[in-house]
């Protein structure tokens with residue numbers, strides 16, 4: 167789909183925080199550690215998906231590669247996909263340092279990655295899907311669905327909004343992250359809502375079911391942070 171349409175959304179053009187710069191990549195892990203436990207998240211994702219040693223999975227928006235490296239140690243193959251070459255380089259260096267050799271890195275995204283191997287058991291994406299506007303989220307989910315085995319699973323975690331009290335919930339979320347990570351994290355979080363494309367859970371529910379998924383479980387924490395586990399129909 168890289169050369170599909172002249173009007174195709176350019177997913178390589180960063181919106182909001184610019185993850186294409188080495189400076190942003192260099193501070194990513196430490197700044198996210200202020201409000202996330204990457205190791206615990208990775209463990210929970212693999213448990214939720216029931217990942218076994220023979221499983222293969224795609225991680226879209228793999229970022230600095232923390233999850234990919236964790237998963238690579240515990241499954242057969244990880245396809246780590248990201249539109250930022252700086253992120254890919256950083257993640258590949260992290261994998262090499264950890265001695266994890268079963269990760270394939272792809273400089274591509276939800277709309278452009280071509281999966282040429284057999285369909286995978288699972289697709290994981292954390293804090294990346296909000297980079298696409300809603301129409302393109304729908305196209306991306308159809309593509310993700312086609313890369314999964316029948317019965318394969320999608321784990322999607324991101325900023326996803328409940329409609330009730332959305333503005334109050336966002337304000338509380340910005341305050342919570344500012345308390346955890348200071349002014350830098352406040353700027354990051356505010357920029358997220360100002361410039362990026364987080365959407366309502368009811369929009370995402372519709373996009374997922376229309377793309378051929380059954381929502382197996384769904385949780386929205388603080389009305390703002392969503393975790394979906396979906397099964398390919």
Ligand SMILES: C[S@@+](CC[C@H](N)C(=O)[O-])C[C@H]1O[C@@H](n2cnc3c(N)ncnc32)[C@H](O)[C@@H]1O
Nearest residue numbers: 177185227229248249250275276292293294297
């Ligand atoms: C906030 S980081 C999340 C990284 C990692 N998944 C995590 O949970 O820490 C967002 C990542 O998504 C990537 N990204 C942005 N748009 C994308 C797209 N359309 N397809 C794939 N990756 C994308 C960015 O380059 C960045 O590395």
